[in-house]
Amino acid sequence: MRRGTNLPRMGDYNQTVVLDVIRRAGGGLARAEVARRTGLSPQTLTNVARRLLDLGLVVEEGEAARRGPGRPGTLMRLNPLSRFAVGVHLDPATMTFVLLDLSGAVVARAQSPTPVPEDPDAVVDGLVAEIEGLISRAGVDRDRVLGVGIAAPGPIDVEAGVVLDPPHLPGWHDVPLRDAVAERTGLRAVLDKDVIAAACAHLWAPGGGAAEEVEHPSDFVFVYLGTGVAVSTVLRDEVVRGVSGNAGESGHLVADPDGAPCWCGRRGCLGAVLRAEALAEQGRAAGVDLPGWGDGSDPRAVDDAVTALAAAADAGDPAAREVLRVAGRRIGMAAGVLTDLLDVPTVLVGGPLWDRIAAHAGPALRAEVAAHPVPGGHAVSVMSSAFGPQVGAVGAGCILLGRAFAPRPTDLLLVS
Numbered sequence: 269m270r271r272g273t274n275l276p277r278m279g280d281y282n283q284t285v286v287l288d289v290i291r292r293a294g295g296g297l298a299r300a301e302v303a304r305r306t307g308l309s310p311q312t313l314t315n316v317a318r319r320l321l322d323l324g325l326v327v328e329e330g331e332a333a334r335r336g337p338g339r340p341g342t343l344m345r346l347n348p349l350s351r352f353a354v355g356v357h358l359d360p361a362t363m364t365f366v367l368l369d370l371s372g373a374v375v376a377r378a379q380s381p382t383p384v385p386e387d388p389d390a391v392v393d394g395l396v397a398e399i400e401g402l403i404s405r406a407g408v409d410r411d412r413v414l415g416v417g418i419a420a421p422g423p424i425d426v427e428a429g430v431v432l433d434p435p436h437l438p439g440w441h442d443v444p445l446r447d448a449v450a451e452r453t454g455l456r457a458v459l460d461k462d463v464i465a466a467a468c469a470h471l472w473a474p475g476g477g478a479a480e481e482v483e484h485p486s487d488f489v490f491v492y493l494g495t496g497v498a499v500s501t502v503l504r505d506e507v508v509r510g511v512s513g514n515a516g517e518s519g520h521l522v523a524d525p526d527g528a529p530c531w532c533g534r535r536g537c538l539g540a541v542l543r544a545e546a547l548a549e550q551g552r553a554a555g556v557d558l559p560g561w562g563d564g565s566d567p568r569a570v571d572d573a574v575t576a577l578a579a580a581a582d583a584g585d586p587a588a589r590e591v592l593r594v595a596g597r598r599i600g601m602a603a604g605v606l607t608d609l610l611d612v613p614t615v616l617v618g619g620p621l622w623d624r625i626a627a628h629a630g631p632a633l634r635a636e637v638a639a640h641p642v643p644g645g646h647a648v649s650v651m652s653s654a655f656g657p658q659v660g661a662v663g664a665g666c667i668l669l670g671r672a673f674a675p676r677p678t679d680l681l682l683v684s
């Protein structure tokens with residue numbers, strides 16, 4: 269949580285600090301408590317509160333419960349339906365769309381297969397049509413939509429809003445996705461990498477937009493399973509982006525020295541044994557009856573094969589269950605290395621693929637992490653992301669909300 273400043277000319281920064289404190293509290297806060305948490309003087313807070321009320325971002329209501337001595341006051345509460353953000357997750361197999369309110373809660377959602385994933389123009393057409401449909405079906409005043417956050421496979425150029433050469437989107441080279449969506453929709457847009465967006469879902473909207481004040485991990489690794497595998501790191505409520513915004517490439521972390529060969533020349537790299545196509549291949553090699561996926565160039569066919577593998581495991585097929593158990597163990601081995609390296613107490617697992625295999629991979633993952641000696645002696649907990657397959661889209665929307673409303677100390681530098 270950031271603190272405010274009582275110096276003059278800091279109005280915009282203080283506004284975001286106050287909004288952030290109120291938003292995180294969920295259920296509403298007395299003014300005195302807002303002042304305590306932000307460190308703002310009563311006069312500064314009065315000015316900021318008036319602006320937030322005028323903008324409709326905050327409402328005041330009720331009497332705060334009297335806690336010991338002191339004056340009870342009205343409660344300041346976020347007005348979640350005052351603004352909205354669209355979150356888009358472009359996965360090579362599936363496009364996921366959510367409309368978030370200001371609290372980060374999902375108020376509308378949509379999903380569709382990615383149209384001809386190797387054709388960027390077709391994908392942009394599909395994205396724009398779905399975004400427009402989502403906003404109009406939700407019946408939300410367009411002026412209240414702050415913009416669109418887009419999560420896409422990396423690598424990306426964050427500054428330029430360009431998708432560079434993602435290995436899982438063949439045919440994509442330097443695609444200016446952010447500006448294409450912004451121009452076509454007339455909405456502000458931001459672009460981020462899928463695994464970074466997924467972690468961010470847990471920063472803006474802890475608890476999935478629940479109204480209650482929810483405890484959420486502030487230090488964790490997020491293992492993302494989609495068409496590819498990646499890991500992001502969150503330390504003290506900040507996602508680690510790296511110098512180019514492309515942190516999270518974990519594909520060549522060795523999970524099994526005797527595993528399948530990787531294109532890098534080694535064996536058993538995480539990407540080589542855990543990406544969707546590898547799981548499908550392992551299933552078929554073990555004798556599970558799976559639909560064909562050709563040469564693997566159509567991510568939707570690969571995705572269908574993984575769905576069939578998970579269904580076979582659900583139905584009790586021991587070969588399918590073993591493939592997913594081993595996958596869970598491999599994730600656990602990688603997670604143990606990462607939690608040691610970073611000294612974090614929590615592993616979150618999610619992404620488009622995870623929910624389908626979690627029932628079978630989860631126990632082995634947890635057992636592996638539990639058996640791993642922790643240098644600091646504390647427990648390491650393993651949790652499935654509460655956002656399910658929407659995590660990338662929710663995170664992308666949260667990044668857009670964050671750009672608009674989260675307090676950033678760099679804002680202070682501009683006026684100092």
Ligand SMILES: [Zn+2]
Nearest residue numbers: 520530532537
């Ligand atoms: Zn490799």
